[in-house]
Amino acid sequence: MPVPFQLFIATRKGLWIATSNADRSAWSLSAPHFLGKQCHHAVLDPRDGVTLLCANRQWHLGPTVHRSLDGGLTWKEAASPPRFTTGEARGRAVDHVFWLSPGHASEPGVWYAGTSPQGLFRSEDGGVTWVAVAGFNDHPDQHRWVGSDKDQTPDGGKLHSILVDPRDPAHLYVSMSGGGTFESTDRGETWAPLNAGVSLDMYPPKEDGSEYPYGHDPHCVVLHPKNPDRLWQQNHCGIHRLDRGEGRWLRVGRAMPEEVGDIGFGIVVHPEDPDRAWVFPMDGGGDWPRTSPSGRPAVYTTADGGASWQRQDAGLPTEQAWWTVKRQALVGDLGAPMGLYLGLTSGEVWTSVNEGASFAPLFRHLPQIHALSVAGA
Amino acid sequence: MEARVCVPTQLRVYTGGKAEVVAVGETLGALLSDLDRRYPGFRRHVVDEQDRVRRHILLYLQGEREEDLAAPVPPGAELFIIGALSGG
Numbered sequence: 001m002p003v004p005f006q007l008f009i010a011t012r013k014g015l016w017i018a019t020s021n022a023d024r025s026a027w028s029l030s031a032p033h034f035l036g037k038q039c040h041h042a043v044l045d046p047r048d049g050v051t052l053l054c055a056n057r058q059w060h061l062g063p064t065v066h067r068s069l070d071g072g073l074t075w076k077e078a079a080s081p082p083r084f085t086t087g088e089a090r091g092r093a094v095d096h097v098f099w100l101s102p103g104h105a106s107e108p109g110v111w112y113a114g115t116s117p118q119g120l121f122r123s124e125d126g127g128v129t130w131v132a133v134a135g136f137n138d139h140p141d142q143h144r145w146v147g148s149d150k151d152q153t154p155d156g157g158k159l160h161s162i163l164v165d166p167r168d169p170a171h172l173y174v175s176m177s178g179g180g181t182f183e184s185t186d187r188g189e190t191w192a193p194l195n196a197g198v199s200l201d202m203y204p205p206k207e208d209g210s211e212y213p214y215g216h217d218p219h220c221v222v223l224h225p226k227n228p229d230r231l232w233q234q235n236h237c238g239i240h241r242l243d244r245g246e247g248r249w250l251r252v253g254r255a256m257p258e259e260v261g262d263i264g265f266g267i268v269v270h271p272e273d274p275d276r277a278w279v280f281p282m283d284g285g286g287d288w289p290r291t292s293p294s295g296r297p298a299v300y301t302t303a304d305g306g307a308s309w310q311r312q313d314a315g316l317p318t319e320q321a322w323w324t325v326k327r328q329a330l331v332g333d334l335g336a337p338m339g340l341y342l343g344l345t346s347g348e349v350w351t352s353v354n355e356g357a358s359f360a361p362l363f364r365h366l367p368q369i370h371a372l373s374v375a376g377a
Numbered sequence: 378m379e380a381r382v383c384v385p386t387q388l389r390v391y392t393g394g395k396a397e398v399v400a401v402g403e404t405l406g407a408l409l410s411d412l413d414r415r416y417p418g419f420r421r422h423v424v425d426e427q428d429r430v431r432r433h434i435l436l437y438l439q440g441e442r443e444e445d446l447a448a449p450v451p452p453g454a455e456l457f458i459i460g461a462l463s464g465g
Contacts, residue, residue, distance in 0.1 A: 060387045060433045060460040061422035077418060083426040093425035 005333055005376035007341060008052075009349060010039035013367035015054055017042075017072050020376075024339055024353045029363055033072055041328060043100045044375040045126070047108050053127045055097035055113065063096045065113065067127045080129040082113050082121035090143065092117055099328070100127075101162035104169030114159030118146050118176045120188065133188040136174070145193070145214045151178040160327065161221035165228050173221065173231070180216035181233070197248035199237035219265045220327040224274040232277050232306075234267040234327070239279055241306050252306025256281070260293050260300070260311075266330030270338055270355075275305040278312075278332070278340060278356060280325045291322040299340070299356050312356035323348075328371030335376075343369030380408055380454040387460045388423070391416040400456075405438060406446030408456060423458060435459040 007018040007027075014032040021027075033039075037056045045051035050069055057063040065078040084092040094115045103110030103122075113121040113130060120133040136142065146157055158177050165171035170187040173194070180195040193214045200216050217236035224230045229244040239253030239262045253262025263284030270276035278301045283293045292298070298313035329343030340352040342359070347366040352359045382398050392398050393416075400415065402408035406428065413420035424430050430444045437457040438448060450456075 058387060058422075060385075060431065062425060062431050064422075079417070081421070083421070086426050086428070088427075091427050093427050093429065 008042035008373045010042045010371040011367040015039040041100045041371045043373045057096045082130045098158045099160040104164045112162040116156040116158045118157045118159040135189040146179040163223045175218040175221045178217045180214040201237045227274040230274045238262040265327035268332040282324045315359035331372045333374040343372040378450045383457045385460040391419045405448045433461045
């Protein structure tokens with residue numbers, strides 16, 4: 001009996017869990033969890049299929065992480081949620097836990113969390129207690145990496161896209177808006193920037209012609225599970241691809257149609273083919289409306305590593321659709337063919353069960369969607 | 378000093394639904410720490426990790442708005458914790 005797919009829909013006012021049948025043709029939607037709380041990310045542990053974590057915050061009471069071991073029937077708050085060191089000179093306090101990533105397959109119980117402002121935290125007990133990754137949070141240059149308040153996203157800087165190399169539990173990537181992408185090969189003790197070749201249009205060119213080593217704005221970074229030396233990045237300044245052997249990010253978004261551009265939030269890779277990826281472009285011109293360009297939403301996909309891109313919009317609204325898809329709300333599943341899911345700022349979920357060839361609405365009338373994650377298959 | 382603490386609806390999940398509880402402490406900060414011992418998780422939702430009262434929480438000690446955790450707690454004090462207008 002195939003395991004059904006589950007979609008975890010984290011919204012501005014709660015979490016909903018959707019469950020499908022085996023071929024994803026019928027879905028049921030749960031009652032809301034955490035109604036009234038802002039949910040930023042909910043992720044089911046693929047290693048045990050049981051541990052479900054939800055990063056949320058109540059307007060008055062601040063951020064926390066909740067944990068369920070029974071599919072969301074009951075939840076328990078973390079005994080010690082992510083928090084910066086009391087009394088630290090920079091005076092940081094976690095505003096919200098933005099990102100959750102399960103650790104390496106060989107390290108059951110290990111999770112990572114990324115926060116706003118930018119901080120990295122680790123749990124070794126399945127999300128019950130969290131400790132700061134001091135090598136990152138307290139790095140003497142960290143304040144230079146992230147810049148000032150003027151360098152952050154509108155609702156605060158974020159650490160996201162925590163990636164663990166499937167070949168090596170000590171090899172980590174994190175990305176920050178703002179700050180750029182960083183890499184550790186010693187489980188977070190030391191870090192180095194990994195931004196060579198990434199566009200950084202919002203700052204003036206350096207006089208000596210050199211690149212900024214950090215300060216970039218990756219919106220979402222993914223690693224291909226079958227070829228972990230290939231990374232893709234949807235950046236504030238375009239779509240990039242990195243093959244570690246080449247050492248520099250390549251702006252493959254330059255091949256996107258000029259009238260659409262290559263600005264967006266999320267990016268998805270095909271679970272088997274490292275040359276295939278999907279993005280959801282948004283309008284990054286003028287006042288940066290962050291809506292679908294011209295009110296005509298579409299996904300763009302590449303099958304040749306970004307050398308060319310094709311529009312996919314069958315079934316999507318053809319005009320006057322001014323929503324967008326946030327960085328955590330464009331996800332793919334492990335089905336064959338891959339299912340693609342779009343969580344909209346207008347509270348709808350759209351899906352494609354044929355790798356973007358056509359789309360259909362799945363759920364409507366939800367609050368603004370912050371994040372999706374999908375489990376199963 | 379023992380104080381009577383009025384708990385807003387948002388925090389009653391930590392007090393087992395009680396709207397009013399008792400805590401002991403010489404200062405406002407000590408009072409919150411005692412509340413946390415009695416009701417684990419309570420303190421961190423009133424103040425952040427830098428001991429700043431959270432943005433949308435108001436504390437009234439003896440009828441006066443208070444944000445200084447070093448503020449002394451007089452005998453028989455009343456602490457009102459209020460969830461300020463917030464949300465959207």
